[in-house]
Amino acid sequence: MRTLRTGLLLTAGAVAGRVVAKKVRARRSAPHGDVRWLTVTVNASRDEVAGDRRLSEALATLDGAVETRIVVAPGDRGAEVAVRAQDPEGGSAPSADQMRRVLRDAKSLIETGEVVRPDPPTTGKPTPGGALVRAMTRRAGGEGRL
Amino acid sequence: MRAVCWQGVNKLSTETVTDPVIRNDQDVILRVRLSTTCGSDLHLIGGYIPAMEAGDVLGHEFLGDVVEVGSGVRRHKVGDRVVVASFIGCGRCWYCANDLWALCDNTNTNSGIAAAAYGYEPGGIFGYSHAMGGFRGSHAEYIRVPFADHGAFPVPPEVEDHSALFVSDSVPTGWMGADLGGVRPGDVVAVWGCGAVGQMAARAAMLLGAERVFSIDRIPERLAMTEQHIGSEVIDYSATDVGAELRERTGGRGPDVCIEAVGMEAHSTGPAHVYDQVKQQLRLQSDRPTAVREAIHACRKGGTVFVLGVFGGVVDKFPLGAIINKGLTIRGSQQHGQRYIPMLLDRIAKKEISTAHLMTHEMSLEDGARGYDLFKHKKDGCVRTVFNTSLSS
Numbered sequence: 001m002r003t004l005r006t007g008l009l010l011t012a013g014a015v016a017g018r019v020v021a022k023k024v025r026a027r028r029s030a031p032h033g034d035v036r037w038l039t040v041t042v043n044a045s046r047d048e049v050a051g052d053r054r055l056s057e058a059l060a061t062l063d064g065a066v067e068t069r070i071v072v073a074p075g076d077r078g079a080e081v082a083v084r085a086q087d088p089e090g091g092s093a094p095s096a097d098q099m100r101r102v103l104r105d106a107k108s109l110i111e112t113g114e115v116v117r118p119d120p121p122t123t124g125k126p127t128p129g130g131a132l133v134r135a136m137t138r139r140a141g142g143e144g145r146l
Numbered sequence: 147m148r149a150v151c152w153q154g155v156n157k158l159s160t161e162t163v164t165d166p167v168i169r170n171d172q173d174v175i176l177r178v179r180l181s182t183t184c185g186s187d188l189h190l191i192g193g194y195i196p197a198m199e200a201g202d203v204l205g206h207e208f209l210g211d212v213v214e215v216g217s218g219v220r221r222h223k224v225g226d227r228v229v230v231a232s233f234i235g236c237g238r239c240w241y242c243a244n245d246l247w248a249l250c251d252n253t254n255t256n257s258g259i260a261a262a263a264y265g266y267e268p269g270g271i272f273g274y275s276h277a278m279g280g281f282r283g284s285h286a287e288y289i290r291v292p293f294a295d296h297g298a299f300p301v302p303p304e305v306e307d308h309s310a311l312f313v314s315d316s317v318p319t320g321w322m323g324a325d326l327g328g329v330r331p332g333d334v335v336a337v338w339g340c341g342a343v344g345q346m347a348a349r350a351a352m353l354l355g356a357e358r359v360f361s362i363d364r365i366p367e368r369l370a371m372t373e374q375h376i377g378s379e380v381i382d383y384s385a386t387d388v389g390a391e392l393r394e395r396t397g398g399r400g401p402d403v404c405i406e407a408v409g410m411e412a413h414s415t416g417p418a419h420v421y422d423q424v425k426q427q428l429r430l431q432s433d434r435p436t437a438v439r440e441a442i443h444a445c446r447k448g449g450t451v452f453v454l455g456v457f458g459g460v461v462d463k464f465p466l467g468a469i470i471n472k473g474l475t476i477r478g479s480q481q482h483g484q485r486y487i488p489m490l491l492d493r494i495a496k497k498e499i500s501t502a503h504l505m506t507h508e509m510s511l512e513d514g515a516r517g518y519d520l521f522k523h524k525k526d527g528c529v530r531t532v533f534n535t536s537l538s539s
Contacts, residue, residue, distance in 0.1 A: 118280035123201030
């Protein structure tokens with residue numbers, strides 16, 4: 001009985017793992033196997049965005065070469081800036097996390113002139129909940145739906 | 147400086163913390179005069195929004211004096227008395243440019259947390275957890291205000307502090323419910339909740355031309371206050387069937403616009419309340435949507451329901467069928483305060499809106515935990531506890 005239960009649990013775990021892995025792959029790859037673009041929309045004209053040195057400076061900080069695409073957004077919504085790693089399997093490809101941060105920061109700099117910073121914590125008191133929140137916030141700037 | 151801090155689920159204390167500093171050129175530092183409790187703080191205190199860290203400063207509805215100005219600030223100077231919108235808007239992204247300030251693209255510094263929960267992140271807010279940007283709150287002697295040119299508004303000299311305070315959040319939130327709910331002259335409007343936001347929503351509906359406005363609650367002091375200061379008709383839901391009462395008073399049609407100003411910890415007298423409480427305590431649903439369900443059922447065919455109360459996650463037994471089959475419009479939002487604050491200060495100066503009565507209890511920061519206890523349990527007729535930094539305990 002115990003063997004059966006263990007087997008069922010392992011099978012369920014394997015199925016769940018495959019489903020999650022498939023979702024992650026689908027998120028990262030376009031339908032034909034291409035690497036998906038990460039994009040932001042900047043509330044400025046295409047020409048303004050393309051000519052803004054803060055975008056090129058931000059992209060230059062990435063750990064590896066990227067392809068960049070800037071197009072006019074529909075409905076007078078500004079310009080869509082998209083990037084993806086030029087050689088995603090190569091050793092020097094920037095991570096999606098890094099590309100998201102760079103895109104967000106560049107958008108904020110172009111739109112507002114600065115990247116707003118959170119307030120520092122009021123206390124260094126270690127608590128398990130606090131450690132979890134700090135772990136989440138360390139990653140949060142590079143996560144999301146870009 | 148002294149500040150009211152969250153220390154764990156249902157644990158608050160007043161602590162000495164470091165003073166805020168300018169961290170971006172477009173910041174100002176404010177010396178807080180007044181800062182009020184808000185019903186949405188209770189969701190943080192109770193642990194329903196699990197992105198708080200021990201020591202986080204609470205509070206998002208406040209006014210004060212500018213004491214320091216960043217080099218990029220153009221519209222404020224030291225000494226200005228300002229009221230600040232609780233949501234932080236950059237003023238230049240597409241959302242801010244289209245007056246949807248609570249959806250600002252550039253002020254939530256932890257975008258991944260809220261994006262995971264909601265698909266996309268809303269803007270940042272003062273004192274409202276790390277999921278909403280990680281900004282310190284206003285129950286403190288000083289606070290840093292990012293993008294101050296867009297979120298801080300000078301208070302006209304004829305508007306005194308205790309009235310202007312509520313223009314930070316309660317008044318624009320209530321106004322937004324009526325405005326974006328599409329209230330038009332001649333409409334019948336029902337508002338669930340007679341807290342500060344519900345009262346302001348009812349007043350906004352009247353000023354926008356509604357012919358009859360009903361305010362629904364069960365707390366006698368709140369019902370009496372609403373009747374006296376707002377002038378709407380009141381319904382005590384613990385003494386009557388709200389749906390039947392509204393049908394009777396609206397010629398059987400139901401209200402044209404229903405505004406829910408209750409939020410995720412709703413109370414009711416029926417079995418649905420027990421069901422929702424059990425599911426919420428077992429974490430099988432995060433929020434109790436009792437008032438939303440009732441508003442959807444009560445609303446007339448083709449009417450609008452606006453959800454103003456704060457909800458954090460998922461709810462159960464949501465009457466989707468009623469929405470489809472009755473052709474309802476459902477809207478909801480956090481507040482786009484910057485869109486309304488100058489107009490509302492003007493209306494308060496003209497005495498079209500009264501707000502000072504909302505402050506039922508005033509105390510020092512040292513009484514932070516006691517102030518929230520009174521507010522949470524609605525003791526002693528408490529509608530809002532206001533922390534006054536010039537008072538000592």
